[in-house]
Amino acid sequence: MTDSLVLYTNPMSRGRIARWMLEEVGAPYRTEMLDYGPAMKSSDFLAINPMGKVPAIRHGTTIVTECAAICAYLADAFPEADLAPPLTARGTYYRWLFFAAGPLEAAVTDRDLGMEPNIEQQGRVGYGSIEAVLETLEQAVSVSEYIAGAHFSAADVYLGSHIGWGLQFGSLEACPAFGDYWERVSNREAYRRANRLDDQAMAAHARP
Structure with a gap:
């Protein structure tokens, strides 16, 4: 199930916004961490975001980039989270x-x-x-x-x-x-949970 919703991110990026939004939504998702440099400019990731930047999300066959768009999309895609007005x-x-x-x-x-x-x-x-x-x-x-x-x-x-x-x-x-x-x-709690996840990712990346 988590393969249907994927976050492409780096903990030192605006991806923290998308992570917070995903935690508010509460749907299961998988995280793909990308380093700055060649990983973000690879052909595989450029197929996700031709700008070669994070964050991006993939929800089934739908790809969304740009943090404001990601927030708006997730609020609409998961109305049960009640994150958008009528x-x-x-x-x-x-x-x-x-x-x-x-x-x-x-x-x-x-x-x-x-x-x-x-x-x-x-x-x-x-x-x-x-x-x-x-x-x-x-x-x-x-x-x-x-x-x-x-x-x-x-x-x-x-x-x-x-x-x-x-x-x-x-x-x-x-x-x-x-x-x-x-x-x-x-x-x-969703904000605190998202922060913990990204802080843990930063610490893991910093270890030799």
Whole structure:
């Protein structure tokens, strides 16, 4: 049964997001660990993801790459996990899931690389300015317990991961709203279980 759902990942990658989502779903899955370098550029893996990057999942004959897409797909593929609102109530859920995949990640990455747009350039980038992105995000996580309302969803897995990493590595300025939100979404057994699995994989890889 586990062969029908496979995670291709590396514990030092965004694959941790996909792992968390899989643990939330609760379906059995098999893990294929790939090292950076030749393994990710092999013909076998390029058939899974032509970008030669992890994570990716294979569910039967369906292949999904990109973390936000993986989270959205798994929520739909396993509705019994209750990780997506009803279709008629998904506006907020989709908004913040893809806000994190688009404006948030792009703005933070550009700033970290020293490529912030000037005033004249801001109209040409999807996020405008990082100040606008962070102000919008701070307000959003303060409105309700979870990003799409009172119920935890796949959008919290994805957005929460970005906020958690940002706070851990300093790419997001710490503020009470971000800290409180991250504490809420990470206080889950599935998150702890996923972290243990990836930490164990890192430790095993580090051993000679």
